[in-house]
Amino acid sequence: MSFLRIQNIHHTYFSNQTAATALADISLDIEKGEFVSFLGPSGCGKTTLLSIIAGLFPPTSGKILLENKPLNADSDTSIGYMLQQDYLFPWKTIEENILLGLKLIKKDEGLERIKTLKLLTEVGLGGTGKMYPRELSGGMRQRAALARTLAVDPKILLLDEPFSALDYQTKLKLEDLVFETLKSFGKTAVLVTHDIGEAIAMSDRIYLFSPNPGRVHKTFEVSDELRELMPFDARNHPQYPILFQTIWKELESLEY
Amino acid sequence: MNIDQLHHQYKSSLKKENRLIRLYQILIFLVFFSSWELFSRKEWIDPLIFSSPTKVWQLFMQKLSDGTLLSHSGVTLFETVLGFIIGTLLGTVLASLLWWSPRLSKTLDPYLVILNAMPKVALGPIIIVAFGPGFPSIISMGAIISIIITTIVVYTAFREVDPNYLKVLQTFGATRTQKFREAILPASFPTIISTLKVNVGLSWVGVVVGEFLVSAKGLGYLIIYGFQVFNFTLVMLALMIIAVFATIMYQLVELLERKLIKD
């Protein structure tokens, strides 16, 4: 039995005039500890699918099972969600921000608190706990957002283009950091990205989506060799450009 | 050292500019009061209607020593501060209720528009009949004048909070109360403070009009009484005191703003 099962998800957005189908017949399984990516042109429903997995709204039809149980976002914190921007609360200090999730379930004291503050050091933000988000750079803020997401110890992490607002160098460094952190905690993760290179460098498997309505067009397995490498090193591996070309051609073919 | 010198120059030019502005401000003040005095003495303006600064000052000293001024000012200040606090608080609570229930807010929308367009002081006579001619009526006037506009402005601010903050909270399994406390309310603080500033002015209007109508005590009563016995020095005195108190209240709100919003 798979860790996360996504079964026959359909989703249609309704409004007064229109009914826009964003997702059709999505089924996929993700194993524990895997890192998978959703890749595809703009508007093919990646964010919609991620929001549904996160339980932000129910799909029009279909089922999501985490460890064989249906998900209920309102009652647990087994899903961590990271957005394109950090959305740190500007009126809270970094420390208060990363303790937010625990505060909501009244566990922000004692051992949990110490563990969380240690997390801050692990993402390279030691000593910034008393600062406000506006005093940090974009990359530091995104790292703080990662710490906030990890603080509640989610079973699965959903990352919706978390690096796309960053400059290239920061992005490469952060890819390595996120990769390493998630592997060390043995977390399962789903990454949405527009960047083919990022998908190859970070994931074990890549789902390519096609638009109108969003479907899984093709699945690419990343070779064991590339998987083992840190994202930065993977980008320099001889197999990297080959897979890149394959996915690129496939993506091109979708445009017509 | 060149940089130091330039910095020094910059600082002194800044100081000079500030001093100049201060000077002009004092100048306006002096010109206003001295020409008022002069015009009144030369009878270029009717001294019976416009009085004069010295007469106002004499009356001020006299009323201060017989204690009547203190009691009238105290009453009005008390009513205004209370009206202001109640108005702002109820307005914010009402806005929270509307945020809580979208259905309620849609239902009440046209009524809010009507109530907002309505001149609240026109309700004065009804309020006085309902609550009796005393404190409660006047405080209600001070409050009612700001409730609806506070509700509308604060509710709009609640709705404009970036939904992504709520998304973050939702993935942590936050309840609606928690979303309100952690995101909606703190994100709206700047708007709430700016409505406070508007409400300072509004509460004075409500209370003074209330005192006009009840005509028993307070600065509004002094104005109406001075008008009836044609003692315009008294009217001017009351106006001056209102101006001073309103300014102090406004400054206090600004102090609060600096305390609450660190940006």
Ligand SMILES: Nc1ncnc2c1ncn2[C@@H]1O[C@H](COP(=O)(O)OP(=O)(O)OP(=O)(O)O)[C@@H](O)[C@H]1O
């Ligand atoms: N709240 C909404 N109401 C109506 N339609 C929506 C809504 N959100 C998304 N859509 C539509 O659903 C489709 C999929 O949107 P979605 O945001 O999931 O795409 P995406 O793959 O994440 O795109 P991008 O790569 O640009 O982020 C789009 O056609 C979009 O217009």
Ligand SMILES: [Mg+2]
């Ligand atoms: Mg998207």
